[in-house]
Amino acid sequence: MMSQGAVQLVDLALWFGRDKDVSALDLPADAPTDPLDRLVLWFRLEFNLDVADLIGTAYSNAVPSEYRVDDFEDTPIGIDTYEVLGSLPPAPTVGMDLRELVTSLEGRLRGGGYVLPPGLVRRVLTGWLRGDIVVLVGQPGTGKTMFATLIATALRDELDLDPPVVVAIRTDFDEAEFIGYERLDGTPELRPFAREILITESPLEAKILVLEEFNLASIETYMGSILVATQEKTRRVNIAGNTAGQLPIDTFILATCNSYRDEPETRTRVSSPTKRRSTVITMPNVLGDDYEDDPSNAVSSKVAKIIATAHADVAERINNSRPSQFDGIRQQALSSVTTPDDLSPEVRSLLGEISSAILQTSIGRSWFTMGLLRDVVLAIAHADRTAESEVRALGESVADKLLHQVRGSHSDVEELREVCGKLPNAASIAAMFDRMMDGPSDELLPLL
CATH class of the missing domain: 3.40.50.300 (P-loop containing nucleotide triphosphate hydrolases)
Known part of the structure; x- marks a missing residue:
C-alpha cells in the first residue's frame, strides 16, 4: 500500500540531476528513451533506491502528466533560477579565525x-x-x-x-x-x-x-x-x-x-x-621608517634583502622551466653578488652616504622608497665587479632615478649635493641640481 506521505522520485531526480545531460547518462541498454524517465532511472540507480520496499512506501515512482508538458532546457539552470528557488551552491567554510x-x-x-x-x-x-x-x-x-x-x-x-x-x-x-x-x-x-x-x-x-x-x-x-x-x-x-x-x-x-x-x-x-x-x-615607507629607528643598519639590511629577492625571483622562473629571454643575463650578473659584502667597499660607502643624505630629511623619508633603493642596487649588481664600474653605475642611477624624485627646499638637498660631488658624473649631477634650484622661491623645481 502506497504511503500517503511518499516523496515523488521525479522531484528529487530533477533537482539532483539539474546539471546532467540526459542523453549522456550511463544507463542500461534497455533504459527508456523518454528524457524524464531516463532521469528518474538514473536517480534510482545513483542512490541505490531499489532495495526492500523503499519505492512504493517512502518514495513514489509516479510522474505527474503535467511534468511532461515542457521539454528540458539545453543548458543547466543559472544563478537567477537558484535564487528564485531559494537555494544557492554552498560556499566552502573557512576553518580558521x-x-x-x-x-x-x-x-x-x-x-x-x-x-x-x-x-x-x-x-x-x-x-x-x-x-x-x-x-x-x-x-x-x-x-x-x-x-x-x-x-x-x-x-x-x-x-x-x-x-x-x-x-x-x-x-x-x-x-x-x-x-x-x-x-x-x-x-x-x-x-x-x-x-x-x-x-x-x-x-x-x-x-x-x-x-x-x-x-x-x-x-x-x-x-x-x-x-x-x-x-x-x-x-x-x-x-x-x-x-x-x-x-x-x-x-x-x-x-x-x-x-x-x-x-x-x-x-x-x-x-x-x-x-x-x-x-x-x-x-x-618601510625604508624611511626603519631609518628613523636604526640609521646605521636600515639601508644595509634592505640591500641584503633586495639581493636575496632578486636571486630568488630568477631562480624560481628557471627552476619552473619558465625563464624569460634575459634571465640568463640576470643570473650571470647576480652570480657574483650574493651579499652586500660582494660589492666594493667604495660603492657600499657611497651608497650609504647618499642614502643617509636623503633619509635624514623628513621630505626624503617620504619619497626615497624600497622601490627606488631596489633599482639603484640592481644597477650596481649588473655592473662589472670593479670598484670603478660599480661607482659609475651608482652615479648613473643617482642621475637617472633619484634626482627626478627629489623634492623639498634647497636646504633639503645640501648634503646630498655635497656627497654627489664624489661621483664620477659629479658635473652633470651638479648641473641638474642647478636647474632644480633655478626658481623664484626656495622650493626645488621638478626636472620633469
Whole structure:
C-alpha cells in the first residue's frame, strides 16, 4: 500500500540531476528513451533506491502528466533560477579565525621576500570583512601593487579561491570598459569583472578584484553602479543585454591609488561618497621608517634583502622551466653578488652616504622608497665587479632615478649635493641640481 506521505522520485531526480545531460547518462541498454524517465532511472540507480520496499512506501515512482508538458532546457539552470528557488551552491567554510588567517597570509608574503609593514594584512582583511573597498595610497615604490598582487595570490592559495580579477584603470575608463556593453546586434560584450564576478555560478564564495591606478579615471564614471550595489541588500547590478548580475557579498576589492595632491596633473580626486565606502590605508615607507629607528643598519639590511629577492625571483622562473629571454643575463650578473659584502667597499660607502643624505630629511623619508633603493642596487649588481664600474653605475642611477624624485627646499638637498660631488658624473649631477634650484622661491623645481 502506497504511503500517503511518499516523496515523488521525479522531484528529487530533477533537482539532483539539474546539471546532467540526459542523453549522456550511463544507463542500461534497455533504459527508456523518454528524457524524464531516463532521469528518474538514473536517480534510482545513483542512490541505490531499489532495495526492500523503499519505492512504493517512502518514495513514489509516479510522474505527474503535467511534468511532461515542457521539454528540458539545453543548458543547466543559472544563478537567477537558484535564487528564485531559494537555494544557492554552498560556499566552502573557512576553518580558521581571523588571527590564524592573518598569521598564515603574513607568512606567505614574507616567504616571498616582501618587506611587510606591521599590521597591514589585518587592516586589509578587517576592511573587507566590513564590506569596504580597501584603497592603498602611497608614494611610488612603497610596494602598493606588489602587496596587492601578493595578498590576492596568497588568499587564492590559502583558501582555494578563483584567481583574482586584475583591472588596470586607464584615463578613458567608463562603465562600458569596466562592466561591458551591448553590441549593435543586441548581444552583450562583457568584461572580465562582469563575467567572473557579477554572473558567477558561486556567489557565496569570495572573489578578489584588484584595481590598479584606481583614480586615473573618475571612479564614479566607471564604478558608480558598483558603489551603489555595495550598500544595497540585493546587490543587483545592471549589465549589458538587459540582464542583471549580482555583486557577491564577499567581493574583496583592493585598489592602488596615487595621491591627487602629489600628482594633480594625472590623477582625479576621490569623492566623499567613494571614501565613505572605502578603507583608505596609507602605505608606509618601510625604508624611511626603519631609518628613523636604526640609521646605521636600515639601508644595509634592505640591500641584503633586495639581493636575496632578486636571486630568488630568477631562480624560481628557471627552476619552473619558465625563464624569460634575459634571465640568463640576470643570473650571470647576480652570480657574483650574493651579499652586500660582494660589492666594493667604495660603492657600499657611497651608497650609504647618499642614502643617509636623503633619509635624514623628513621630505626624503617620504619619497626615497624600497622601490627606488631596489633599482639603484640592481644597477650596481649588473655592473662589472670593479670598484670603478660599480661607482659609475651608482652615479648613473643617482642621475637617472633619484634626482627626478627629489623634492623639498634647497636646504633639503645640501648634503646630498655635497656627497654627489664624489661621483664620477659629479658635473652633470651638479648641473641638474642647478636647474632644480633655478626658481623664484626656495622650493626645488621638478626636472620633469
